[in-house]
Amino acid sequence: MFDTQILILTIAFILPQSTICVTDNCRYNENSPWMSETTWQNGTAKDEEMKYFTRSDSKSFITTNWGLKINDSDSLKAGERGPTLLEDLELREKITHFDHERIPERVVHARGSGAHGYFQSYGDWSNLTRAKFLSDPSIKTPVFVRFSTVAGPRGSSDTVRDVRGFATKFYTEEGNFDLVGNNIPIFFIQDAIKFPDLIHAVKAEPDRSFPSAASAHDTFYDFVSLSPETIHMVLWVLSDHGIPRSYRMMQGFGVHTFRFIAENNDWVFVKFHWKPKYGLGSLAWDEAQKISGKDPDFHRRDLWEAIENGDYPEWEFGVQIIKPNMEFKFDFDLLDPTKFIPEELVPVIPLGKMVLNRNPDNFFAETEQSVFHIGHVVPGIGFTNDPLLQGRLFSYLDTQINRHHSANFQNIPINRPVVPIHNNQRDGFMQTVVNKGRVAYYPNSLQDGSPRLTPPSHGGYKTYGEQTGGRAFRGKSPSFFNFYSQAQLFYNSLTQIEKQHLINALRFELGLVETMSIRTRMIYHFNYVDHDFASQIARIIDVPVPTAIYANLNNSSPAVSIEQYSRNTIRTRRVLIYIADGIEVSTLNIVVRILKSMGAYLIFVAPQQGRIRETNYIASQTFATTDSVLNDAILVAGGQSAIKYLLYDYPQYQSGQPIQFLREAYRHGKPIACIGEGIELLDRAGIIAGNGVYVLKKDGDAKTFAQDFAEALLRGRFWYRDVLDKI
Numbered sequence: 001m002f003d004t005q006i007l008i009l010t011i012a013f014i015l016p017q018s019t020i021c022v023t024d025n026c027r028y029n030e031n032s033p034w035m036s037e038t039t040w041q042n043g044t045a046k047d048e049e050m051k052y053f054t055r056s057d058s059k060s061f062i063t064t065n066w067g068l069k070i071n072d073s074d075s076l077k078a079g080e081r082g083p084t085l086l087e088d089l090e091l092r093e094k095i096t097h098f099d100h101e102r103i104p105e106r107v108v109h110a111r112g113s114g115a116h117g118y119f120q121s122y123g124d125w126s127n128l129t130r131a132k133f134l135s136d137p138s139i140k141t142p143v144f145v146r147f148s149t150v151a152g153p154r155g156s157s158d159t160v161r162d163v164r165g166f167a168t169k170f171y172t173e174e175g176n177f178d179l180v181g182n183n184i185p186i187f188f189i190q191d192a193i194k195f196p197d198l199i200h201a202v203k204a205e206p207d208r209s210f211p212s213a214a215s216a217h218d219t220f221y222d223f224v225s226l227s228p229e230t231i232h233m234v235l236w237v238l239s240d241h242g243i244p245r246s247y248r249m250m251q252g253f254g255v256h257t258f259r260f261i262a263e264n265n266d267w268v269f270v271k272f273h274w275k276p277k278y279g280l281g282s283l284a285w286d287e288a289q290k291i292s293g294k295d296p297d298f299h300r301r302d303l304w305e306a307i308e309n310g311d312y313p314e315w316e317f318g319v320q321i322i323k324p325n326m327e328f329k330f331d332f333d334l335l336d337p338t339k340f341i342p343e344e345l346v347p348v349i350p351l352g353k354m355v356l357n358r359n360p361d362n363f364f365a366e367t368e369q370s371v372f373h374i375g376h377v378v379p380g381i382g383f384t385n386d387p388l389l390q391g392r393l394f395s396y397l398d399t400q401i402n403r404h405h406s407a408n409f410q411n412i413p414i415n416r417p418v419v420p421i422h423n424n425q426r427d428g429f430m431q432t433v434v435n436k437g438r439v440a441y442y443p444n445s446l447q448d449g450s451p452r453l454t455p456p457s458h459g460g461y462k463t464y465g466e467q468t469g470g471r472a473f474r475g476k477s478p479s480f481f482n483f484y485s486q487a488q489l490f491y492n493s494l495t496q497i498e499k500q501h502l503i504n505a506l507r508f509e510l511g512l513v514e515t516m517s518i519r520t521r522m523i524y525h526f527n528y529v530d531h532d533f534a535s536q537i538a539r540i541i542d543v544p545v546p547t548a549i550y551a552n553l554n555n556s557s558p559a560v561s562i563e564q565y566s567r568n569t570i571r572t573r574r575v576l577i578y579i580a581d582g583i584e585v586s587t588l589n590i591v592v593r594i595l596k597s598m599g600a601y602l603i604f605v606a607p608q609q610g611r612i613r614e615t616n617y618i619a620s621q622t623f624a625t626t627d628s629v630l631n632d633a634i635l636v637a638g639g640q641s642a643i644k645y646l647l648y649d650y651p652q653y654q655s656g657q658p659i660q661f662l663r664e665a666y667r668h669g670k671p672i673a674c675i676g677e678g679i680e681l682l683d684r685a686g687i688i689a690g691n692g693v694y695v696l697k698k699d700g701d702a703k704t705f706a707q708d709f710a711e712a713l714l715r716g717r718f719w720y721r722d723v724l725d726k727i
C-alpha cells in the first residue's frame, strides 16, 4: 500500500533546499534580525525584537491614527455653542478607540503582573533533554514571566489568600516554551473536566457577585467538601503559601509530571521547580487583609520597584528526575496532579537560573496581551497522560481566541517567538503579516515544497511515541483514589506556628460559611488528615468534635515548610525608620550604613515629609502615607526631643500612629529596634525587649546592635511572641 507520509517526506527532501535552516548550527537565522551572537550571549534577542514594535511619543506631534496632524484639541461644533458635527472624524476616531480599549480579562488569573528577563543554563543537559536552551551555558534565553492571583478579577487586590500563578515564556531558538505553573506543587482536581466547576465555585457567587477574590464562602466549600481530591490543595492554599510576601519570594512548580527526551530518545519523567534566590516569605493573614486596603498593588509594586532598583528577582530552575522504571514505585500515581514528590525522596537537581531585569514598557501591550499555553513546548520536552494536563492542552488555545478575538494572537509582539514563523496559516482578524506568493498549502511543488518539514535530527519536534490503548472509559483510575495521605504529610511537615496559621485560616474561612452541613463535611474530611487538627477547627466553628477514626502516620517532608526554607540575604527587605526633628544622628548613621551595605531598603518616616532639621535625613513618608504592614521591620532613631515630638506633640493631630505601627509590627512578628530614647515609644506600646526586639542603650555598641537587627531581618519573623496566636 502506498504511504502518503512517505511521499510527502520524499517530495520535501528531493526538492532543492531553500534558505530554510535545517542544520545544527542554524541558531542565528538570517530571517530573524534580532538573533545574533551578541543578543544570544547577553539575553536580549527578545528585547531587540520588542524595540522594533515600541513607539515613543516624546518630542512628537499629535496625529490621528491615519497620520493627520491635529491643530486643535477641541471638537468641531456647529457654532460656538452648537452641537458636535458628524464630520468631526478626529473626535469620532478618538472616542471610538477609547470605547474599545478593553479586552476580556482572563477567565482565571485575571490579575497579574509581568517582567522580562533571561534564563541561563548551568551546563549542557543534553544527556537529559534535547532542548537547546538547556544545552549551552554561554547563551541567555530571553523570558517573560507573569505572576497572578487566580480567583479575583483584574482590579482586585494582590494580597488576597489564593494560589499564585507563575507563568514563564522562554523565547528559545527552537520556538517558545511556556511553563505555566503555580506557586504550589499540586492542584485541586485530577481531571480538567472539573475545572469549570471548581472555578465557578470559588469565584464570586453568581447571583450576588460577592465575595470577590476570596474563597471564604459557601459555594467554594460546598464544592470542596463534595470533592475529597481537593483537600490536599486546600491545606496548601490555606497555609502561609497562600499569602506570599512577594512574587520574588515564592516558589514555582510545573505541577504535572512532564517528560524530558534526549537526542537518542532516552527519556525520563520530570517535575519542574523554581526556587527563589530571595528565599521564601509570607504575610500574616491580618497583615494581608490590611495591605489589601493600604496598597492593593503591593505585589506588583514590589516587583516593579525591585527591578527598577537593579535588585533583580532571581530563581533557580530545577527538576526532579524519575526514571521510567520508577513510574510505579510511589504510593501515588505520577499522573495524579493532586500529589507531589517529596524532595526528600527525589532531590531537585538545579539546571539553571532565571533573572528578571526589565519592567514592561506598556502593561497592556505586554502583560495583559501575553498569552501562555501549556502546549507550547520545544523539542526535548513532552507531555504525559495526566488528565488535568491533557484538558489544559485544549483550554489555553481556546481561551486566547476569546480574549483576542482572533487566531492571530501570536502576531502580538510579546507573544511572537524570536525565531521565524513559516506555515500556511492565513488571514483572520487583524492579520499583520504580509505572506507573499501563490502557495498557502502543503505539500506543494510551486514553492520548492516550502515551507518544508524538519526531521527530528535537525530540530523538528517529535512526539514521544507512548504506547496507548484500552477501552474508552469515563472515570478515575483506582490509583487516583488516595485523597488524604499527602494532605496529612503536608500538615505534619509544617512547623508549630505554620500549623497554627493553617488552623486559624480554616477557622476564618469556614467560620464565614453559612451552611452548617458544609462546615460539618469539611471537618469530616479533616478528621482523616489529623484528628487534633480537625478538632481544633471544629471547636471554634460550632461543629461537633468528631471521633478519631484514622491514625496519623507521622511522615513528613520538611522541604514544604516556608519557615524552614533557608534565606541568605536581607537585600530588598523594607525597614521603616522613625525620624523627627531633634534625632541623634551619630548612632543612626552607623546603623543606616550597615543596613544599606546589606541592601536593605530604608524608608524614612516622620511627622512631615522633607529634610529633618540640621541633618541630611529626608523623610519620604509620613505616618499617614506608609504603614507598619507595608514594611518588614521598624527602627526608631534616638534623640530626646525627637522622641518627645513623636510621643507627645505629634499624636495630637495624628492619633498615635507611631505607637500603633510598633504594636502591629510586634503582633506580626517583625523585628523592631530602638536607639537610645526610642525605648520610650516601646514602653508606651507595651513592648518589652527580647524575641526580635532590640534596644541600644547609651553605652551600647551600635555595630553589634545593627548586626543583631540585620540577623533578625534575615530570620524574617518572630512568630512565637505571646500575642501571635491571634493572627
Ligand code: HDD
Pocket (backbone or CB within 6 Å): 106, 107, 108, 109, 112, 146, 147, 148, 164, 165, 166, 167, 180, 181, 182, 186, 187, 191, 192, 193, 195, 196, 254, 255, 256, 337, 370, 371, 372, 388, 391, 392, 395, 396, 397, 399, 400
Ligand atoms: Fe490554568 C491561565 C496555571 C489548570 C485553564 N493557568 C492560567 C495561568 C496560570 C495557570 C499561571 C495564567 C497565565 C497567564 O499569566 O496568562 N492552570 C494553571 C495550573 C494548573 C491549571 C498550574 C494546574 C496544574 N487551567 C487549568 C485547567 C484549565 C485551565 C485544568 C482548564 C481545563 N488557565 C486556564 C485558562 C487560562 C488559564 C482558562 C485563563 C487565561 C489563560 O488561560 O490564558 O485557559
